[in-house]
Amino acid sequence: MRVIYTITRSRRRTLAIHIKSGGVVEVRAPLSLGKSEIERFVSAKTDWIEKKQAQIAAPCELPPSRFTDADFELVVRELVKIWEQRLDVEVAFIGIRKMSSRWGSCTTKTRRIRLNSALKYCSRECLEYVIVHELAHLRENNHSSRFWAIVSGVLPDYKARQSKLRMLQWILNAQRGNQ
Numbered sequence: 001m002r003v004i005y006t007i008t009r010s011r012r013r014t015l016a017i018h019i020k021s022g023g024v025v026e027v028r029a030p031l032s033l034g035k036s037e038i039e040r041f042v043s044a045k046t047d048w049i050e051k052k053q054a055q056i057a058a059p060c061e062l063p064p065s066r067f068t069d070a071d072f073e074l075v076v077r078e079l080v081k082i083w084e085q086r087l088d089v090e091v092a093f094i095g096i097r098k099m100s101s102r103w104g105s106c107t108t109k110t111r112r113i114r115l116n117s118a119l120k121y122c123s124r125e126c127l128e129y130v131i132v133h134e135l136a137h138l139r140e141n142n143h144s145s146r147f148w149a150i151v152s153g154v155l156p157d158y159k160a161r162q163s164k165l166r167m168l169q170w171i172l173n174a175q176r177g178n179q
């Protein structure tokens with residue numbers, strides 16, 4: 001598995017990896033160090049990173065939800081409205097419900113999007129990513145490079161958001177396994 005991480009540069013002299021809450025990987029690097037060197041450093045540490053991430057996910061407890069149900073729906077509607085304009089698309093219906101294996105779905109023919117109600121446990125930025133993803137399907141109904149170009153064009157840090165969601169997915173799966 002390729003590790004997804006964010007890079008924070010500063011006047012430090014050495015490289016360091018920090019696993020933040022939620023299992024997000026942050027690499028702290030000197031200002032001028034090349035990307036390939038950072039990549040090499042991270043791939044050498046893959047095992048260690050995955051072990052740490054698993055330890056973080058291990059308590060299998062859901063984080064407290066960030067939104068009440070009512071707030072969650074409001075935030076969803078607000079974000080959908082913003083991104084309908086930015087992506088120049090129109091959504092006919094937004095459904096929020098429990099989904100077992102995905103964060104969202106989009107039926108392009110009827111312009112319906114459905115969102116997993118467990119997204120209320122994630123941050124606004126992750127929720128935003130899922131909404132952008134589903135709305136982008138109204139422009140490109142597949143996961144082609146054209147689709148990802150739309151997503152990365154409007155959310156350049158979408159991969160970091162994806163990796164946070166993956167952590168939440170682990171916790172949800174582990175919880176389901178415990179029941």
Ligand SMILES: [Zn+2]
Nearest residue numbers: 133137142143
């Ligand atoms: Zn998709």
